Amino acid sequence: VTTAATTSLDEPQIIAGSTAARVAHNVFGGVVPLLLTAIGYWSVRNANVDHAGGLGLIQVLPTVFFGVTFALALSFVSYLRAQRTHTVVLILHVVALIFLFDGVVSWIEEAPRFPVTYVHIGFIEYIQRTNHTLPSLDARMSWPAFFAMGAMLDKVAGIGNAYSMTLWAPLLFNLIYAPLVFSLARTITSDQRVVWLSTWLYFSISWVGQDYYSPQAVNFILFLSFMTILLTFFRSDRAAFPRGLRGLSSRISSLVQWVLRVPSLRPGGNGIFPTTTSQRAVLVVALFVLFAASVVSHQLTPFFMLFEVTALVIMRRTALRGFPLLMFVVVFGYISYGAIGFWSGHLSDMFGGLGQVSSVASQNVGAKVQQGHSNHVIVIYGRLALTAALWIVAITGLLRRLRRGLTDIFVMVGFLAPFLVLGGQSYGGEAILRVFLFSLPFAAVLAVLALLPTDAVKFNRTRAVVVVLVAALLAPVFMLARFGNEQFEYVSKDEYAGAQKLYQIAPVGSELVGIDQNIAWGIAGSGQYDFSIASNLEPFNDPNRIYQSVASHGTVSTYLYISRTQLENIAVTDGRPADWGVAFEQQLEASGRFLLVYQNPDVAIFRVASPQKAA
Amino acid sequence: VSSSLSHVNQVRSNQIRLRVPKVANVINLVMILVSLALVALVLSDYKGVIRQWLSVAVFVLGPGSGLVQFLRLPDGAMQVGVLIGISAAIDLLLAQGLLGIHNISGDAAACLLAGITCIRPLKLNAGASALNNGSGK
Numbered sequence: 001v002t003t004a005a006t007t008s009l010d011e012p013q014i015i016a017g018s019t020a021a022r023v024a025h026n027v028f029g030g031v032v033p034l035l036l037t038a039i040g041y042w043s044v045r046n047a048n049v050d051h052a053g054g055l056g057l058i059q060v061l062p063t064v065f066f067g068v069t070f071a072l073a074l075s076f077v078s079y080l081r082a083q084r085t086h087t088v089v090l091i092l093h094v095v096a097l098i099f100l101f102d103g104v105v106s107w108i109e110e111a112p113r114f115p116v117t118y119v120h121i122g123f124i125e126y127i128q129r130t131n132h133t134l135p136s137l138d139a140r141m142s143w144p145a146f147f148a149m150g151a152m153l154d155k156v157a158g159i160g161n162a163y164s165m166t167l168w169a170p171l172l173f174n175l176i177y178a179p180l181v182f183s184l185a186r187t188i189t190s191d192q193r194v195v196w197l198s199t200w201l202y203f204s205i206s207w208v209g210q211d212y213y214s215p216q217a218v219n220f221i222l223f224l225s226f227m228t229i230l231l232t233f234f235r236s237d238r239a240a241f242p243r244g245l246r247g248l249s250s251r252i253s254s255l256v257q258w259v260l261r262v263p264s265l266r267p268g269g270n271g272i273f274p275t276t277t278s279q280r281a282v283l284v285v286a287l288f289v290l291f292a293a294s295v296v297s298h299q300l301t302p303f304f305m306l307f308e309v310t311a312l313v314i315m316r317r318t319a320l321r322g323f324p325l326l327m328f329v330v331v332f333g334y335i336s337y338g339a340i341g342f343w344s345g346h347l348s349d350m351f352g353g354l355g356q357v358s359s360v361a362s363q364n365v366g367a368k369v370q371q372g373h374s375n376h377v378i379v380i381y382g383r384l385a386l387t388a389a390l391w392i393v394a395i396t397g398l399l400r401r402l403r404r405g406l407t408d409i410f411v412m413v414g415f416l417a418p419f420l421v422l423g424g425q426s427y428g429g430e431a432i433l434r435v436f437l438f439s440l441p442f443a444a445v446l447a448v449l450a451l452l453p454t455d456a457v458k459f460n461r462t463r464a465v466v467v468v469l470v471a472a473l474l475a476p477v478f479m480l481a482r483f484g485n486e487q488f489e490y491v492s493k494d495e496y497a498g499a500q501k502l503y504q505i506a507p508v509g510s511e512l513v514g515i516d517q518n519i520a521w522g523i524a525g526s527g528q529y530d531f532s533i534a535s536n537l538e539p540f541n542d543p544n545r546i547y548q549s550v551a552s553h554g555t556v557s558t559y560l561y562i563s564r565t566q567l568e569n570i571a572v573t574d575g576r577p578a579d580w581g582v583a584f585e586q587q588l589e590a591s592g593r594f595l596l597v598y599q600n601p602d603v604a605i606f607r608v609a610s611p612q613k614a615a
Numbered sequence: 616v617s618s619s620l621s622h623v624n625q626v627r628s629n630q631i632r633l634r635v636p637k638v639a640n641v642i643n644l645v646m647i648l649v650s651l652a653l654v655a656l657v658l659s660d661y662k663g664v665i666r667q668w669l670s671v672a673v674f675v676l677g678p679g680s681g682l683v684q685f686l687r688l689p690d691g692a693m694q695v696g697v698l699i700g701i702s703a704a705i706d707l708l709l710a711q712g713l714l715g716i717h718n719i720s721g722d723a724a725a726c727l728l729a730g731i732t733c734i735r736p737l738k739l740n741a742g743a744s745a746l747n748n749g750s751g752k
Contacts, residue, residue, distance in 0.1 A: 131717040148710035148719060149674075155721030156653070156728075157670035158662045165671070176675070180696035218703050225700025228693060229686070273689055282685045286701060293704035296711045 022084045029089035032075045033096035040068040040100045047108050049490050054375020054572065057105060057483035058476060065104075066475050072096055073200075073471030077464050080196055090196055094178055097203050101475075102211065103171035105483060110493045112166035114212050115520035115565050118491065118499065121213075122522035124150035124162045134527055135341025142342035145297035146215035161523065163496070166213040173211040173221075174203065180224035181441050187231040188411050188445045190270045191455050197467065198445040204474040205390055206440055207383060207481035208433045216434075219294050219301035223438065226290045226305055227414065230312070233275055233283050235410055236319045237267035260403050268406035284320070291327055295334045300431075302331045304418055304438045311417040317410040376572050379484030386481050387436050394443040397450035404454055414442035488568035491520045495563050498603025499523050502561055505597055505605060509556040513608070518569035521561055534560075540584055543591035550608055558608040560594060638691040639698050643680035643735055650677050650729035657725040670725075677728050678705035681735035705731060 043064035053059050076093040079085045105113060112118075123141060126134055128151035133144040141147070150162050159165075181202045185195040210216045253265055275283065295302045306327045312318040335343060394415060401408055418438040421431055451463055483489075499521045506512060511530040514521065522531065534549045550560055567581035585604050588594040594606035653669040679701035688694045709727060713719045 127714065127719065131714065131719055133714065144714060145707040145711040148714040149706050151719050152706070152710045152713065152721070152724045153670060153674055155719060156657060156674075156725045157667040158657070158660070158721070159667060164667070172675075176696075176699050178696075179692040180700065183690070183693040183696050186690070186693070218707070221700050221703050225697045225704075228697060232689075232693070279687055286682075286686055286697075289704050289708070290700060293707040297707050 026086040026089050029079045030092050033092040036068050036072045037096045037099050040065055044108055049109050052486045056486035058479040069475040070472045073468050077468050098174045102174040106168050111491050111496050114489050115518050117166050117212050118520040119522045121162045122526050123147040125524050126526035127151040128154055137526055139342045142339035143297055143299055169213040170211040173217045183228045184441045185445050187270055193459050194448045194452055198448040202444040208437045209482055215298040219298040222290045222294045223301055234318050234320050235272050262405045265405050265407050268408040295331050307417045307420045311413045315409055315413055383481045390443055393450050394446035397446035400450055400453040411442050415439050488518055488565050492602050494600045494602040495520055498600055501598050506559045507556050511558040513550045513560050516566035516569050518565050520565055543587050547593045560606040560608055562604045564602040635687050636691040639680055639683045639694040646677045646680045646732050650732040654725050654729045657721055673728055674706050677732040678702045681732055684736045
């Protein structure tokens with residue numbers, strides 16, 4: 001075990017040729033990704049996200065951009081195959097990939113994307129203003145640590161709100177994930193080719209877009225750190241099953257050997273590091289701190305951690321057998337006490353989906369496929385195809401390793417344990433996204449192992465060509481899957497300006513009404529205004545009916561807030577014409593019940609007439 | 616053969632313990648200076664982009680850079696990744712604590728984060744000597 005650890009982590013690079021040739025090779029190798037990144041960013045200088053249609057960002061990205069991503073993949077594979085390549089050259093290639101795939105959207109767009117980002121800015125603003133949380137406002141406020149951290153950061157940085165922190169957050173988060181994804185892959189295999197390729201694959205395929213300024217983005221850092229420490233130091237490959245299960249375990253092994261015609265089975269994975277007792281104690285404290293921070297800041301991530309550790313314990317693949325109990329007590333202790341504001345009225349939301357896996361899967365997949373515009377459906381199918389393809393290749397990798405007598409049980413556990421969340425609840429139709437995200441670091445390694453199952457398999461020219469072609473194909477598919485909804489997830493500066501104007505116009509205590517959940521307005525005023533989304537607005541061409549839905553409910557005054565992201569989302573999901581919003585606003589104004597008080601290209605704010613006046 | 620191989624493995628394992636990369640140590644030294652500079656800017660109520668950049672740097676790298684050295688992680692990438700993870704965890708728990716007492720103060724937060732950043736092992740290889748003495752097997 002220790003030999004494997006030593007050779008894998010400290011193996012010297014094989015140096016070929018003269019020193020000058022080696023230096024030239026590496027200098028050139030470092031310049032290539034920098035140059036390609038610059039060309040990639042230059043190529044999108046005229047890209048206008050306003051022209052993004054139903055397929056999203058891919059429709060405004062020039063061909064040169066995809067040529068750059070192809071060249072980068074080609075360069076990466078070439079340098080990975082060369083024996084004298086310095087690690088820094090490979091790091092620069094991965095960084096360039098992240099800049100091109102995850103940073104370019106921040107470069108093109110003028111304001112932070114994704115309406116939910118603005119909701120988070122609003123939560124942070126509330127805590128910054130009041131030093132309190134507000135569980136009645138939103139479930140997320142019952143896990144307020146991230147928002148409190150945002151408020152703390154704003155105060156330390158001396159800024160008024162979190163807006164300026166959010167634009168480049170996706171790039172920053174992905175740069176942070178990189179060393180952790182790399183380290184996690186290293187616990188799985190000592191083959192450096194697999195480690196680098198799986199890191200590359202991770203960032204080429206991670207389409208779920210949970211890396212905006214959000215609790216889950218920070219919690220994914222905690223999860224990766226947690227799993228890296230757990231699998232590096234507390235993995236156990238030789239722990240025996242309890243006496244009653246030994247026979248069963250032995251029979252399963254024999255069956256696998258017989259089916260796959262493998263003479264013997266041995267555990268895969270990189271070496272387990274020897275540790276001192278005091279070091280182990282400190283490492284357990286670190287695991288606990290990471291878990292505790294997750295418990296107070298996000299609803300779902302602690303359960304992914306809990307499922308991973310519990311599954312490893314059940315499969316006898318970790319030495320921390322009592323840790324799941326501690327985790328269970330902490331997470332349910334917090335929910336019982338800290339999140340009482342949420343669960344006291346929502347027990348059915350929390351536990352109503354227990355055991356209903358097919359129902360949850362249907363909400364996560366089926367309902368999405370059935371809704372909306374044909375282009376939107378293409379995006380959803382693109383996501384499903386990418387996800388299914390990765391999982392199939394990952395399972396192939398697992399089987400190819402088994403054929404060579406290597407059992408990667410802990411990797412299989414890491415890959416499959418996140419699926420247990422589907423047995424809990426649908427998480428607003430997003431559970432499958434999170435399952436994909438949390439299983440991805442393991443799935444990416446297994447997928448690469450399908451190509452290079454052992455050290456003995458050469459990374460020859462044919463395999464290199466396959467990798468480059470897959471990478472070239474992944475670039476447009478990634479852009480389609482990741483940024484396919486840009487039509488309604490993009491937020492313009494005008495929209496942000498409109499939201500700011502709303503709080504200048506509307507007196508405190510007013511009721512603010514939107515027409516769709518996809519709305520970037522909650523940047524301030526939490527606890528001071530009554531926010532709502534009008535329901536029963538159909539038919540949209542009947543202002544009287546709309547008036548009845550949104551008319552003042554005894555508040556100071558009522559304002560109807562209509563913005564581009566709402567109109568686009570309704571157009572896409574209901575299949576309306578792209579310009580339906582213009583006619584809609586004209587009807588509102590013509591009715592005499594809605595007074596236009598502010599307008600810019602992306603926002604219209606109407607003051608709703610009081611009932612007496614309207615009558 | 617088995618005996619000599621076992622001996623080689625033991626030596627190598629000790630070499631791993633001795634060769635804890637100093638990436639976190641270097642980051643920590645830089646972050647101590649950065650966090651102290653940030654405290655000065657916060658207490659003097661300086662407003663500007665430098666303070667924003669330093670704040671982000673301290674939040675991302677500061678608290679974990681000292682504490683992660685106690686873990687004696689065996690490679691640089693892991694040190695960088697986990698130190699960021701621990702920094703995030705400390706930031707979250709600290710913010711939760713300040714929220715709990717209903718006083719999220721920028722001054723207090725900057726001072727506390729700088730204080731945690733300055734906590735570091737006095738002797739980086741202290742654990743390795745224990746291993747060499749045989750207590751770490």
